[in-house]
């Protein structure tokens with residue numbers, strides 16, 4: 001749970017960002033503590049994806065700062081941030097077309113020099129997702145949606161993440177697969193990975209998370225412990241009432 | 243000579259020509275893959291590679307001789323030098339333009355091409371330079387066909403380079419990263435891959451392959467000219483498009499196909515060798531009409 005004693009692993013301070021002249025984030029503050037699952041909720045177009053992209057430097061912050069493990073990472077290259085162990089699994093999975101499942105995983109461990117470590121991580125990923133083992137020589141982009149999601153998460157695990165930024169990992173999946181995905185998120189968290197989760201399915205996300213933020217038109221509208229947000233009538237109406 | 247012998251002879255010429263086309267087309271297609279630029283200066287790196295190879299050979303031939311071994315050493319050094327030249331060109335001319343509109347970077351490439359050509363023009367006064375070497379004219383006779391050792395060495399060297407490239411691209415992390423950057427550069431950054439470095443490596447390899455072709459072609463045909471990169475640049479571009487731009491096996495195939503078609507095309511009654519360029523661009527148009535993505539290219543729709 002969020003105890004104020006532990007310093008945040010990730011801290012956003014007054015972060016603004018946008019695309020050309022379009023402003024998508026207006027000075028947001030956000031904190032994630034070690035070992036937490038924090039969820040970022042909001043309607044379509046609220047700026048959730050932009051927030052994750054700004055953290056991982058795919059989008060430049062126009063104001064404010066991002067701190068990871070106490071270090072200011074605003075202005076680093078995306079690849080440098082990934083190498084710090086802050087790993088972004090983007091919306092839409094982005095499996096590398098024309099590369100096999102195995103090659104996609106190998107590239108996850110691009111920065112790992114020791115082949116033995118790569119092999120070990122790949123064994124762990126195959127243990128978690130046996131289907132990837134069976135399909136390792138197939139073109140990754142030809143997997144089913146659910147399998148692609150496993151590959152996207154598996155590839156992120158190859159990077160040896162300290163913290164994961166997950167953007168709608170359950171998007172487009174059948175209800176059973178949505179639950180499977182959430183179980184995996186929980187499992188990774190229990191194994192020690194801190195998680196910032198963007199989810200359409202607010203009900204599920206709040207059940208999983210310790211803490212939540214609600215984003216609206218690029219601003220943080222509400223925040224609090226997940227249990228409190230679940231109990232809040234306005235959130236229930238806006239995001240949970242199907 | 244019987245008709246069959248003439249055909250076999252032209253096939254052999256086509257194979258040699260196709261090897262040069264393929265080596266240059268590979269760089270074209272690799273560079274297009276990673277930054278979606280038709281690098282019109284690429285043919286000129288072939289020219290620069292030829293000159294550097296010749297200069298190196300002149301400097302070392304008293305020690306290592308002017309035969310294939312000396313040419314091999316000259317080729318390696320030329321590949322190294324032109325590889326770095328390619329990296330420098332990318333850094334200075336293309337890198338700052340990557341987020342600019344596509345047309346700007348295309349015009350930049352034309353400018354780089356003009357700079358390279360005119361530098362060579364100024365240094366050579368526009369004269370042909372004889373590529374002096376000690377290559378002999380020996381060979382073996384197979385039926386009615388005479389194959390020179392030079393032709394064999396050249397085709398074998400091109401094959402070795404292409405096999406090495408194929409190994410690099412499929413079996414090394416940088417090779418995989420090169421293919422991955424061609425598909426989704428942002429995702430590569432998220433995986434911790436320094437995309438700028440991968441682009442640099444791609445320019446190095448592509449430029450080095452053009453230099454290899456330039457040195458070998460200079461030695462084989464025996465002359466160099468500041469404008470020699472222009473036409474082979476166009477042909478390599480044609481070969482890359484025939485094979486499917488962005489596809490590495492496509493560039494190899496496209497180069498060979500184009501070389502063979504050109505050599506055989508000159509044998510069709512009514513089409514003399516003066517028509518061979520028309521012939522290859524006609525082939526390009528036909529491919530674009532009937533298979534716009536090239537022989538081994540993927541269609542855009544598959545990307546979704």
Ligand SMILES: Nc1ncnc2c1ncn2[C@@H]1O[C@H](COP(=O)(O)OP(=O)(O)OP(=O)(O)O)[C@@H](O)[C@H]1O
Nearest residue numbers: 019022023024042043044045046047048049050051
């Ligand atoms: N590449 C882009 N270029 C221009 N505007 C963009 C771009 N991406 C997003 N936007 C705009 O920025 C705003 C925030 O978009 P963002 O993708 O962050 O929302 P989101 O909360 O992730 O939405 P969703 O739930 O649909 O994924 C939207 O108004 C969107 O139109």
Ligand SMILES: [Mg+2]
Nearest residue numbers: 048049050091
């Ligand atoms: Mg989104």
